[in-house]
Amino acid sequence: MSQLAQTQRDFAKAIRNPDKPPSAVATLAPERLQVYQELFFNNVRGFIDNAFPVLHSLYPAKAWLALQTAFFRDYACHSPYFLHIAEQFVSFLQQYTLTAEDPPFLAELAHYEWAELYVGTVKATQTVEPLAADDVGTAALALSELVLLSAYQFPVQQISKDFQPSTPAELQCFLIYRDLADEVIFVSLNQATLLLLHNIQQQPGQSLSEHIQQLAPMLPQLSPTQLTAAALPLMQQWAAAGAIVRAPDIASGSDSEQIS
Structure with missing residues (x-):
């Protein structure tokens, strides 16, 4: 893997999991990285909110955010199309281990x-x-x-x-x-x-x-x-x-x- 490809992968990991960014992106200004973290996550979050209104209504805000975060952080989506985010979320839930917060x-x-x-x-x-x-x-x-x-x-x-x-x-x-x-x-x-x-x-x-x-x-x-x-x-x-x-x-x- 080239240095550029590795840097891009580390940057993507930092966007998906802000709590554990790779050391390779430690030199980036946190406020600049946060712009990308919020932009990507909020886009995905918006599509999930719109596609699953009933499910969304059943969750406390904190628990719903945790579920969306787990999807964004852990699930490897294979489609570049925004329209497929909802389908990928369904696939994620079919493999997901329920917690006490989940119906x-x-x-x-x-x-x-x-x-x-x-x-x-x-x-x-x-x-x-x-x-x-x-x-x-x-x-x-x-x-x-x-x-x-x-x-x-x-x-x-x-x-x-x-x-x-x-x-x-x-x-x-x-x-x-x-x-x-x-x-x-x-x-x-x-x-x-x-x-x-x-x-x-x-x-x-x-x-x-x-x-x-x-x-x-x-x-x-x-x-x-x-x-x-x-x-x-x-x-x-x-x-x-x-x-x-x-x-x-x-x-x-x-x-x-x-x-x-």
Whole structure:
């Protein structure tokens, strides 16, 4: 490593951890170094505050600042884009060891809040054909790239200052998509519908009946006919909103790696 590269690395370490700056930057005037420390941290802090308003509201100011500081100091972000800071914060929380100050639903609530930002800003990489309601039963199906499927052990959609569950409850499943008017929509799902949508996402290009046949052994209490009758209106509704699309000729999943 060149001397310049080492100096740059030491400077970055001093910005990320003001309490333990490398000795190589000891000659810098503290007030000058502090300008960079505050500038970088406050930018990151601002994005986290804006992306996670509910989570932020649950924390005392000192504890929230400590959590943001730990992220800024300890987590190695790999994207240069400000828009990805929230996603990196969610990844950090999925590896983070909870303290007495942290709620047990910390990582799940953060993911739920991030999902709206992700779906609202993700860019499609493929042009897809609209899918008419009459074609949903026979067409090769796929999920739009502007879709996220999520499941949580805590009722994240209900959490607030007045409701903070301490233990997991019934699994909460969601379809989160951006509709044709660019609105982000959250739809609560039962586990059977989540299984169907997940199957479509993982195996695009198959018809609804093919997906039903694959899922039928997992849901023995319902016949394929019953499953189809329940699923078809939902698939038609989501096709009209742009969440279900006609699969491209070369079937492929979304190129975007999603946190689950």
